[in-house]
Amino acid sequence: xxxxLVRIIKRLYNGSLNQRNLVTLPINFAINFxxxxxxLAIFKNAGLxxxxxxxxxxxxAAFFLDAYLFGDHADELFLQLNDxxxxxxxxxxxxxxxxxxxxxxPLAIWYYIYYIKRVKTxxxxxxxxxxxxxxxxxxxxxxxxxIPFLLPLVSFLLLNIDxxxxxxxxxxxxxxxxxxxxxxxxxxxxxxxxxxAVYLYVFQPPGTLKCFAFALGFQxxxxxxxxxxxxxxxxxxxxxxxxxxxxxVNYTQxxxxxxxxxxxxxxxxxLNTSGFHMSPxxxxxxxxxxxxxxxxxxxxLITRSTTLKNRFASxxxxxxxxxxxxxxxxxxxxxxxxxxxxxxxxxxxxxTLAYVKYYDFDAQFANKWYFALFNKAVLPRLLGTAFIILxxxxxxxxxxxxxxxxxxGMLYALLWHIVVNSLILQPRVLAPWVNVRLGEEPDxxxxxxxxxxxxxxxxxxxxxxxxxx
Numbered sequence: 192x193x194x195x196l197v198r199i200i201k202r203l204y205n206g207s208l209n210q211r212n213l214v215t216l217p218i219n220f221a222i223n224f225x226x227x228x229x230x231l232a233i234f235k236n237a238g239l240x241x242x243x244x245x246x247x248x249x250x251x252a253a254f255f256l257d258a259y260l261f262g263d264h265a266d267e268l269f270l271q272l273n274d275x276x277x278x279x280x281x282x283x284x285x286x287x288x289x290x291x292x293x294x295x296x297p298l299a300i301w302y303y304i305y306y307i308k309r310v311k312t313x314x315x316x317x318x319x320x321x322x323x324x325x326x327x328x329x330x331x332x333x334x335x336x337x338i339p340f341l342l343p344l345v346s347f348l349l350l351n352i353d354x355x356x357x358x359x360x361x362x363x364x365x366x367x368x369x370x371x372x373x374x375x376x377x378x379x380x381x382x383x384x385x386x387x388a389v390y391l392y393v394f395q396p397p398g399t400l401k402c403f404a405f406a407l408g409f410q411x412x413x414x415x416x417x418x419x420x421x422x423x424x425x426x427x428x429x430x431x432x433x434x435x436x437x438x439x440v441n442y443t444q445x446x447x448x449x450x451x452x453x454x455x456x457x458x459x460x461x462l463n464t465s466g467f468h469m470s471p472x473x474x475x476x477x478x479x480x481x482x483x484x485x486x487x488x489x490x491x492l493i494t495r496s497t498t499l500k501n502r503f504a505s506x507x508x509x510x511x512x513x514x515x516x517x518x519x520x521x522x523x524x525x526x527x528x529x530x531x532x533x534x535x536x537x538x539x540x541x542x543t544l545a546y547v548k549y550y551d552f553d554a555q556f557a558n559k560w561y562f563a564l565f566n567k568a569v570l571p572r573l574l575g576t577a578f579i580i581l582x583x584x585x586x587x588x589x590x591x592x593x594x595x596x597x598x599x600g601m602l603y604a605l606l607w608h609i610v611v612n613s614l615i616l617q618p619r620v621l622a623p624w625v626n627v628r629l630g631e632e633p634d635x636x637x638x639x640x641x642x643x644x645x646x647x648x649x650x651x652x653x654x655x656x657x658x659x660x
């Protein structure tokens with residue numbers, strides 16, 4: 192028993208370090224996560240900025256932008272302005288915003304890229320046929336439209352749906368809702384990025400975690416800079432003092448835990464109340480970094496989780512039909528849009544296109560029923576989607592952010608995901624990794640394997656941690 196435990200610890204140690212040591216690993220970690228550390232430092236010390244050089248606080252901006260861009264479903268304009276006529280105007284402007292900026296504009300960009308410029312590959316997933324689809328996939332498939340072009344529209348719709356369940360009405364509040372919202376807004380806000388990072392490190396090519404850290408750090412740096420340069424009031428401020436208040440619109444105003452005060456009452460503590468009173472940026476409503484961080488986790492979970500483990504099921508069926516062991520070999524890569532001539536060329540070059548064989552997999556074991564959920568990448572995508580929906584609801588239910596704040600946070604996350612994906616992840620991480628797995632580049636640093644593959648090397652579980660399996 193002790194011997195098995197020692198071997199497990201040794202595998203975890205060697206697989207995690209991967210030719211590094213206890214000195215170089217922390218240094219590498221510090222470099223990769225430096226944008227996040229810088230963001231935390233700026234946020235923590237924001238109160239040191241002299242008040243006389245700070246910009247004016249826009250206490251009404253987020254309120255009106257939320258109402259007129261998303262629609263006044265909660266009748267907030269009437270409650271604050273005491274006039275019914277503004278509600279209809281909010282729905283008209285909201286519909287116009289959705290059609291022009293969330294439907295027509297993204298569709299025009301998508302059409303220009305894939306039909307005018309006739310780009311033949313997914314601009315955000317250069318090796319789409321490797322990680323997501325088997326041979327024969329169409330670059331104009333729905334995925335190229337959904338990510339990223341339809342994400343703002345889907346977010347707009349989900350935020351409006353979430354808001355219907357987050358109305359600031361006494362009859363809508365319940366203890367179980369308060370605790371669920373607290374769990375998402377506080378606990379999952381802290382743990383979800385860590386869990387996503389662990390998933391990326393264990394299951395994805397080396398370097399993917401660094402890209403996640405960069406995207407998360409730079410979006411938060413951009414967010415806290417916006418908080419300092421363009422301060423806006425959160426919804427609790429309007430609900431507490433009214434839209435016309437000027438007395439409390441200043442940099443000495445204390446923060447307020449809003450709906451989290453109900454959680455303190457349930458738990459018999461003052462942790463949330465005390466923590467928000469000491470907030471260094473009270474008017475940092477736009478963008479919502481709770482939304483940005485949750486959405487960045489969502490983006491990496493849905494884009495990096497691969498769905499090709501199901502090729503084992505096809506291989507197993509072929510093996511059962513032919514009893515030919517060759518059908519159980521890992522398949523070679525081909526350009527999904529190649530014509531007949533190029534397909535022949537790919538077949539002629541099959542020796543150079545075949546995957547490097549890192550392991551012998553047990554197809555019968557790999558096709559056990561309990562692997563089905565993982566083979567289709569359902570779990571990470573389901574968890575990522577559920578978390579962002581829950582986090583949006585919790586944030587509004589606790590009265591900490593408007594839909595507008597959450598939407599801008601989503602856009603910050605999407606922007607930095609595209610930037611990091613295009614400049615680092617695709618060209619510097621995934622493309623070289625695929626070349627290593629094809630044998631076109633030497634695996635001199637033992638980085639052809641994921642961390643999970645290294646830990647479970649030469650066991651029948653190694654395939655489970657392989658994005659190309």
